[in-house]
Amino acid sequence: MxxxxxxxxxxxxxxxxxxxxxxxxxxxxxxxxxxxxxxxxxxxxxxxxxxxxxxxxxxxxxxxxxxxxxxxxxxxxxxxxxxxxxxxxxxxxxxxxxxxxxxVAGPSPDRVAVDAALAQLPPKQRRAVVLHYLADLSIAEIAAQERVAEGTVKSWLHRGRAALATHLRDTNEEVRDV
The missing domain is CATH 1.10.1900 (c-terminal domain of poly(a) binding protein)
Incomplete structure (x- = not known):
């Protein structure tokens, strides 16, 4: 029962x-x-x-x-x-x-700038940046998923951040010049 x-x-x-x-x-x-x-x-x-x-x-x-x-x-x-x-x-x-x-690009200027900056990254760097900063995956988890060494992921992240900063800074300067 x-x-x-x-x-x-x-x-x-x-x-x-x-x-x-x-x-x-x-x-x-x-x-x-x-x-x-x-x-x-x-x-x-x-x-x-x-x-x-x-x-x-x-x-x-x-x-x-x-x-x-x-x-x-x-x-x-x-x-x-x-x-x-x-x-x-x-x-x-x-x-x-x-x-x-x-x-025609997305609705807000900030969104367009970030999308454009991400689009200019090589796919591996873009994937590493998105997985690390948006998916909150650790470097070890990304390395395991991508089947590469952790140092490779660190390199992708470093280069991706540098390229994003440069592109976003250049975009910001172009907006101020207009």
């Missing part, structure tokens, strides 16, 4: 793996969207990329649930999807420029 009440007829109880996946999804979706938004500059696109990464994780959840850090797998898939989309967008933008069409 001390157990839980039986389920009413006709209802199904989801298997525990789905519950774990749901909890995992709800715990990490927003954080990954923030990271990918900073990387891509487009919140809607970031949401799509993260959703696709979680869909791929769901189909492999029985295996991924046993990983030491399944979030790292989902993050890597989302970043790979973003990088692939970034390459396709670059090709499309080059075609649009040849057609004399231009892309």
């Amino acid at each position: 001390g157990g839980p009440p039986p389920e009413p007829p006709g209802t199904t109880v989801p298997p525990p793996a789905e519950l774990v996946f749901d909890d995992f999804y709800h715990a990490h979706f927003r954080g990954l969207v923030v990271q990918l938004t900073a990387y891509t500059g487009d919140r809607g696109q970031a949401q799509d990329l993260v959703q696709e990464a979680f869909c791929r994780a769901y189909t492999r959840w029985d295996r991924l649930a046993r990983y030491e850090d399944p979030l790292a797998w989902v993050r890597r898939v989302a970043w790979n999807l973003a990088h692939n989309r970034w390459r396709r967008l670059r090709t499309a933008q080059a075609w649009l420029l040849r057609q004399r069409e231009t892309h």
Whole structure:
């Protein structure tokens, strides 16, 4: 008599793996969207990329649930999807420029300046800056995810910060000159 009440007829109880996946999804979706938004500059696109990464994780959840850090797998898939989309967008933008069409930048001048500065960084430096400062990953965690030495990550961060500072300073000087 001390157990839980039986389920009413006709209802199904989801298997525990789905519950774990749901909890995992709800715990990490927003954080990954923030990271990918900073990387891509487009919140809607970031949401799509993260959703696709979680869909791929769901189909492999029985295996991924046993990983030491399944979030790292989902993050890597989302970043790979973003990088692939970034390459396709670059090709499309080059075609649009040849057609004399231009892309209108984001809404606020500060946002445009930061997005432009991030966009000028090489992908590895941009990824390191976003993961370290927006995702709050340690240098060791970034090194493990990117499969490089910690010194390499430190170098990417140093160079990325220096390039961002230079670009943002130059942008600020251009605004004052106008």
